[in-house]
Amino acid sequence: MPPPTTTAAKAERLLNLVIALVNTTQFRSAAWIRRNVAGYFDTPSDEAFNRMFERDKNELREIGLPLQSDGNDGYRIPPTEFSLPPLAFTPAETAAVGLAARLWSTTTLQSAGEQAVRKLREATLDGSQDPAAGDRDWQFVDSVLQPQVRTADPAFAPLQAATVSRRQVGFDYRKQPDDPPVKRRLQPWGLVSFRGKWYVIGNDLDRGGQRTFRLSRIVGAVSATGRQGAYEVPADMDLLEQVRRVAEPNDERQGRLLIRPGRAVGLRREATLVAAAPVGVPDASDELLVPIVGLWDTARRIAGAGDDVLVLEPADLRDAVIRILTAASRLDPELAEVNGHG
Secondary structure (H helix, E strand, C coil): CCCCCCHHHHHHHHHHHHHHHHCCCCCEEHHHHHHHCCCCCCCCCHHHHHHHHHHHHHHHHHCCCCCEECCCCEEECCHHHHCCCCCCCCHHHHHHHHHHHHHHCCCCCHHHHHHHHHHHHHHHCCCCCCHHHHHHHHHHHHHHHHHHCCCCCCCHHHHHHHHHHCCEEEEEECCCCCCCCEEEEEEEEEEEEECCEEEEEEEECCCCCEEEEEHHHEEEEEEEECCCCCCCCCCCCCHHHHHHHHHCCCCCCEEEEEECCCCCHHHHHCCEEEECCCCCCCCCCEEEEEECCCHHHHHHHHHHCHHHEEEEECHHHHHHHHHHHHHHHCCCCCHHHCCCCC
16 A cells, blocks of 8 residues: 655655656656656556656646656656756855855854855856956955944844744843933844944834834843744834834924035035025135934934034934034943934
8 A cells, every 4th residue: 555645755756756857868768767766666556656647747847847758758857957057146246145144153143154155155166157256256255345244232143043033032221322221022023234233123012012222222131031933023024114214214304504615525415505605704604404314313414524514403403413522522432322213
C-alpha cells in the first residue's frame, strides 16, 4: 500500500523530479523516472503513476519551469534556462548591501548579515565580471562607507530583537531632553532611521494607540517581557510615513527672518525675499520668509547660522532657536539635540 499523500511528500517528490531532470544532458523517459526518482516507484499501478506524473508535469509548467519533451516520452529541464542569470552589482548596489551589513553588525543579525554578504561577494566574483573591479567595490564599502551607518543607541539591539519576536518592551523615556523620564510600555512594530536618527513605532500600552519614540530619548535599559508572538503588526502600516509625520510635521506657517547679506546661503535657497537690505546702511539685513518644515528641524538650521540670522516671528520658532543656542553654549550634547517626539 503506498504511503499517504501529503503536501510535504508532494513537494519532496517535485523537488526530486526537478533535480533528476536538470542534472542530465539526456531526455529521461517516464519509465526511467518511475524507477529512479523517489516518490514515484511506490505507485501501485501504471495508471496511478501516469496520473501522478501528468499532474506533476503540469504543476512544474505552471510555476514556470521549462520542462522539455523530445516527443517520444522523454523529458528534461535545460540547465541554461533553469538557472538564474549571473549575479552582478553596480557600485551603488554594492554600497547599499554593504551598509545594510554594517547596520546588522551591531544587532542580533550580525551572524546572518556576515554570512549573506560573504555569499553575495562570492557570487559576484565568480568570473562573470572583472574580479579586481568587483573586489574594489566591496573594499570601498568596507573602508570608506562603513562609518556612514551608526547605531550607537544602546536601545537599538533589544528593540530590534523584541520587534522580530513580537514581545512587549518597557523603558524610561524623556519626551523632551530636559524632562524627567517616564516609564513607557510598548508593543514595537518596527524601527526606522530618518534624517540620521532612529525611531521605534508601536502600540503604546499606557496611553493607548500608535506612538513613535526616538531612541536617543530612551533612558537606561530596554526590558522585554511576556511571550513571543504576543501581538500582530498592522499589515498596512507604513512605518516610514508614520515617522515622517512626527519628525517632519506639516506646518503651513513661515518664519520671518533677518539675514545678513551674503550669509546663510542654505536658508536663502528656499526662502522668499521680502525686503533687501538698504545699500550703504551698516549692519542692515535682508528680510526673508522661510517655510517651517518641522519646527525643531527649522530651528536647528537657523541656529546653525549663528548670529547671521535673527528670527522675528513666530514666537515658538524664536524660542526654539534660543533654546538650542543656549543648550549648545553649555556644551551639553543631550540638550543640544532638542526635538519634540514621543
